[in-house]
Amino acid sequence: MAKQGDYQPTAMTAQERFPYYTSFPFSWYRACDTTDLAPGTVRPIRLLARDLVIWRDEQGRAHVMDAYCPHLGANLALGGRVEGCNLVCPYHWWEYDGDGRNVRIPYSDRTNAKARVRSYPTVDVNGFVMFWYHPDPQQGPLWNIPALTEYVTDEWTEPIVAEWNVRCPWQELAENGPDFVHLKTVHGAATVPEVESITYDGWFNHIRARVDFATPRGPQAGRIDTDSWGPGFGVARFSGIIDTVFFATTTPIDWEWTQSMKVYRVKKLGRDADALETTRRVGEALVRDLQKQMAEDNVIFDNKIYIANPALADGDGPILPFRKWAKQFYV
Ligand code: FES
């Protein structure tokens, strides 16, 4: 099987390959992991083709804001520091609160109401610092990301994390979800899952499917159930052999590149050493297989284009309903 990077990439730009990609879809997006941002930390990050600052105030609240200080343009993430619940600019020490309002100028009696940094609604959920992006800064979150039990209980193993940068927009990755044919043709699955239902429900979508997993003892019946909450966050649950779950986050880096992250957890088979060892072994094999599948998909994603009027056949997944659903996230 080809791996990501095996081929010389096309000279076409993303805009030529994906003409629909004229705005970043609105969504909750992962900025970083919760554990990577201790109180008092300030970090630069570039996502959605913009420079951002991520910081956590001393009361523990995470913030994501545009990086540039409206005073004279210093990058707040590079040398900025946290004072209590404010972020201090490294240049002239103006202070901003979590909403991006100027709350102190050390050499002036008055603050400056015009000095306003764009601040994105930010939450810690499922181990991620997630922020809400909409092209219209006035448009607040249109949905929430639920806290999932696989993260909050200790019945699951510690996570195994995998991260890729893919040279295509979110929509191309997501279109792979209802495309069950490729499981056989790209990933070598013995059988194609039997889809019970695919539901496009407002900002969410749900796929319920039965599948035969290949095991050393022959095929074993199981399920794959996936749920998405907009473009930036989804979860897939595998059951049958051993319960496995992954949280998937997808974040545009810029117009060419998208970050795709998967955090895998396996349900512990028991508490004793034997059970934990079996969980680890079976889980690692399953995760290795899922990672192999990602690498196989990425070669296609990196080099494909968007066909606006695809030539479809009976047996293809619901590509057009998927695209209709995806369209609503663009302004
Ligand atoms: S540029 Fe930030 S305080 Fe002057």
Ligand SMILES: [Fe+2]
């Ligand atoms: Fe795939």
